[in-house]
Amino acid sequence: xxxxxxxxxxxxxxxxxxxxxxxxxxxxxxxxxxxxxxxxxxxxxxxxxxxxxxxxxxxxxxxxxxxxxxxxxxxxxxxxxxxxxxxxxxxxxxxxxxxxxxxxxxxxxxxxxxxxxxxxxxxxxxxxxxxxxxxxxxxxxxxxxxxxxxxxxxxxxxxxxxxxxxxxxxxxxxxxxxxxxxxxxxxxxxxxxxxxxxxxxxxxxxxxxxxxxxxxxxxxxxxxxxxxxxxxxxxxxxxxxxxxxxxxxxxxxxxxxxxxxxxxxxxxxxxxxxxxxxxxxxxxxxxxxxxxxxxxxxxxxxxxxxxxxxxxxxxxxxxx
Numbered sequence: 001x002x003x004x005x006x007x008x009x010x011x012x013x014x015x016x017x018x019x020x021x022x023x024x025x026x027x028x029x030x031x032x033x034x035x036x037x038x039x040x041x042x043x044x045x046x047x048x049x050x051x052x053x054x055x056x057x058x059x060x061x062x063x064x065x066x067x068x069x070x071x072x073x074x075x076x077x078x079x080x081x082x083x084x085x086x087x088x089x090x091x092x093x094x095x096x097x098x099x100x101x102x103x104x105x106x107x108x109x110x111x112x113x114x115x116x117x118x119x120x121x122x123x124x125x126x127x128x129x130x131x132x133x134x135x136x137x138x139x140x141x142x143x144x145x146x147x148x149x150x151x152x153x154x155x156x157x158x159x160x161x162x163x164x165x166x167x168x169x170x171x172x173x174x175x176x177x178x179x180x181x182x183x184x185x186x187x188x189x190x191x192x193x194x195x196x197x198x199x200x201x202x203x204x205x206x207x208x209x210x211x212x213x214x215x216x217x218x219x220x221x222x223x224x225x226x227x228x229x230x231x232x233x234x235x236x237x238x239x240x241x242x243x244x245x246x247x248x249x250x251x252x253x254x255x256x257x258x259x260x261x262x263x264x265x266x267x268x269x270x271x272x273x274x275x276x277x278x279x280x281x282x283x284x285x286x287x288x289x290x291x292x293x294x295x296x297x298x299x300x301x302x303x304x305x306x307x308x309x310x311x312x313x314x315x316x317x318x319x320x
Contacts, residue, residue, distance in 0.1 A: 012147060016155040017199040020050040023122070023144050028052045031137045033107065033124035035059060038148065039072065040120040040201030043263040046070045047201045047294070049120070055127045056102065062294030071095055072121040075108040082107050082138050084130040105130035107137070109145035114153045120201075122148060159196055166192065177227055178234035181248035186256055189246065193258065194299045197292055204292035205267035206299065207257035208306040209237065209274065210314060212284040214253040229283065236281045240273050256303065264291055286314035 012019040020038040034055030040047045045064040053059045074091040083106040086092040096103040105126030122145040173185035218226035246258040288309025290302040
């Protein structure tokens with residue numbers, strides 16, 4: 001018999017994104033609301049990681065809204081987990097009115113990590129006022145949010161272990177000149193990390209660095225000097241990065257960086273730090289960066305944007 005018909009959720013996978021999808025599919029039938037979503041709160045944004053939408057025009061996964069204007073923010077701060085009629089909760093009503101009054105009912109519970117940090121929420125929105133009986137669904141939704149929290153912790157731990165193993169494997173796929181990851185390993189990394197960032201919605205910056213003076217060094221002082229120039233650039237870049245950041249030589253005079261858990265402000269600071277360190281070492285370079293976004297092509301899209309920003313920066317330097 002269908003689990004939804006007897007009021008029991010289906011067995012949950014051990015992967016967070018798959019468990020989220022299973023829970024949303026169950027809640028769509030067991031607690032019909034209009035839209036159910038599992039969200040991530042990061043960089044002052046609430047990102048809809050998984051979505052089941054039957055009433056709001058097909059809102060896709062990856063959409064984000066400012067955390068300051070999210071109903072869930074006020075739920076976390078102490079407003080009711082269930083608002084049958086958002087007009088009865090002034091904070092909720094102010095937000096829904098600003099959004100055109102499309103939302104009339106709300107349910108939300110936090111998804112947290114084992115150390116108590118807020119990861120996101122399991123929440124739902126209804127286009128009409130909900131009947132009084134919907135209060136009885138609160139314990140079920142809260143239980144499912146707690147189950148998601150447990151699965152999240154296990155998935156995060158497993159993912160961290162997998163990354164450590166892959167870092168060890170990448171050391172064998174290095175550029176012989178600089179000792180950094182080579183282009184083949186970089187492309188494989190982007191593919192593997194894309195699936196993980198899509199699963200958890202983490203913040204991330206991608207940085208592209210292109211050396212401006214390598215050809216001049218090679219032409220003037222010979223290729224051995226050019227090799228020293230590349231090794232110096234790799235050393236300077238590596239000294240400015242955290243242990244969790246990933247640095248690769250992706251072309252003849254081009255380097256790539258993935259900076260996990262880096263918001264836009266942190267990315268700007270990192271780029272400034274890299275630029276200053278290279279200038280002080282006498283290495284001329286153009287740098288571009290971009291933020292990871294589920295809606296803009298993920299990590300490959302961010303790399304493309306960072307590369308384009310780098311070339312625009314290079315053109316600006318040439319004009320000056």
